[in-house]
Amino acid sequence: MSGRDTTGNRAVGTARTDTERSVETALAAIQPWHGKRLEYAPVLGGLQNSNWRITVEGTDTRYFLKIPGAGSETFIDRALANEAAHRAGVKGIGPELVHFDSDTGVEVIEFLEGYRACTNGDFKDVAIPRQIIDIYRELHDGELLTVTKTMFDMIDEHLAQAHELDVKLPQDIELILGEYQVAKQALLASGLDLAACHNDPMPGNFLVADGEPMKLVDYEFASNNERAYELALLTTEMFYTEELINELVEDFYGRADFGLLARVQVCGALADTKWGLWACVNQQLSSAWDFDYHKYGCWKLMRARLKMSDPRWPFWLKAL
Template identity: 45%
Template sequence: MWQLLGQGTSEDERRVEKIISKWPDWTGLDMSYCPVSGGISNTNWRVHVAGTPRDFFVKIPGRGTDRFIERNAAHEASVKAHACGYGVPVVGFMKDEGVEIFEFVDGWRTSTNLDFLDKEIRHNAVGALRAFNDSGPLELTKTVFDMIDEHVAQVAELNSWKPRDLTWMLEQRDEARAALEASGLDLVPCMNDTLAGNFMIGPGKEIVILDLEYASNNERAYELALWFGEMFFEDSVEREMIEAYYGRWTGALDARVRVLRALADLKWATWAMVQESLSTLDFDFRKYGLWKYNRARLVLHHPDWPNWLKLL
């Protein structure tokens, strides 16, 4: 529901009004805004500014997200994604508030998991990810191991809930880290958040990537591992996607992706426990985290786990 500037009543509405009133290009202009659904880290808004040909998308950081999102790095990644041809045009960045402003892309829609059953769409998505991964290093390097360590420390600090077998899972993480580092990490820009909702599809099945606030230099294969975990692809499709991305499929690449998928689930499960303690968003972070922990266990307990580590 659209609101005119000055008519906001809720805390979120008053916050977005304060933010958009401060953007210099919009000073003194009539504005209206409405919420955009989706996302479990921030509040998102569509803003109409009188006299401008396009609407704008404004992303406002959620409470507590400064603990694991570096907004300057996120903005750098957004600019890089657009420059490589697979990101939304960036209008501006309010550094002090950590707020990014983008063009609102009409005629495109947010993807769903079902969209990636379409071979053309998923191949276009692989192309978008590969282009971003190959776009040159970011200033921020944060591997999946760094992310897990960060969230484990935050869980301890906040006295957040944690599973009884977390110590055991972290021991498996340490084994995976030793194997991956021994094989050599391929650090490239990764968006690190390949939910279906973070891709947009154009009228000709084109793809752009969104929500790069978690982006950092990370192990290249993590991008596919997290994406596969979110998409629930069959093994044959995963093999197809590995071939499309790398130009080949090997047992070592397959093992790398499988190991990193478990680490991705461990990372996001622990992140969810932090969010449960901090976030004001209407989302069941405990349920989400329990699901992610269970998915990590399925891989960590798999009889082939030791073999995958050896193949790395």
């Protein structure tokens, strides 16, 4: 008996690989499912985590199981991620949270039937970022999360990790970090506009379905952060033109004066600095990644320096 049925699911108890055995171990720890027949199948798309679709005997609902990848705990506060995911589920902008193991970080949410993950191609449709802004407004509304971790905290943390791990950074890193310090002081002097933020606009984190509202998933990097940084992450991730950025700033804030535009532009440079350092550190943590994180990180840092060398950079800083 292969353990694999015609739907592509594998029954618990028939694991053949270490990866499948890790899934069965995670499922065995979910008390409400003890004694029930469970089946699992891989879900593609995660960069660091192992993702699975779970079918439980006696229920029409299927579930999504996420097993954290080795080394990911270096960057992720699992309890905070769980708090943010739970809040999103209650607000209806994310799937319902079903199970969370604080020791292992294993998480189970409802499987959103009929939904698919966005791709970079989807983001060429301007309706997509406008839907995301609607989600961000809902996410940012209300009380803050229990933990504040700003883009400055993130960048400084990655700098410490890079030093500790002896990570190779680009030769011009001191120039980038010099401008980072200037931007940090300017933003802190202006006062941060804190909100409960998602902090990770990878296309696959946005799920869409015909006739259904967009959903936002994967709250591993969530924290209280500068509101403008949330929008800046989106616009830098998707290479949006300055014209579209200006339109999205107006959608996001209800106005688009020079001060707000400058705030998003400066935060965009910090977003590339943060994720550039993150990627370089991430490459050092594991050789198992099927992705050149160091090359990606150096490219992000190069783009941060490009924005910092824009003739308008000092005017943006002054406008904060």
